[in-house]
Amino acid sequence: MTISVFLVEDNPQIRANLIPALEDMGCATVVGTAESEGEAIGWLAHHKGLWDLAVVDFFLKEGTGVGVVRWCKGRN
Template structure:
């Protein structure tokens, strides 16, 4: 059974490409999306424990991915949070990890690693 992914990404083109790419893995299925910090937190609050992986962009239409990541602290053991960003500076990576992200991936150069991470989550939830 594929892992349930909640995708927080404000770029429609990236969503349109990422959702089928995750489905093609056979290991992940996007159950919902959000474009802003408030929208993401609202969805997470209504669906506690129902998702396996939150994939969060750093910059959003409103707010930032950091607020979403921080809100996920205290999540269940099977739930993981990763940041997928075009802005993977060292400071961004540290801030995301400090906020509670399990991993940070660069959209431009680390998609293969991101997909492998998703496959790993599928193999050992």
């Protein structure tokens, strides 16, 4: 079973390293990325049912990862 992962990371170098690392595990596919809280919430809201796991950096250039996690609260 493949897990669809949404990655919230504002550092391009970390993001560039995390994507292949997650996909190399063989059970994860990165389906989207965002660099800010607003961008992440927008993507998640418009892609309901298309992601299983969000990997979230708490310290972002705009907003925080905490806001993203709060938005996810109660999601099935």
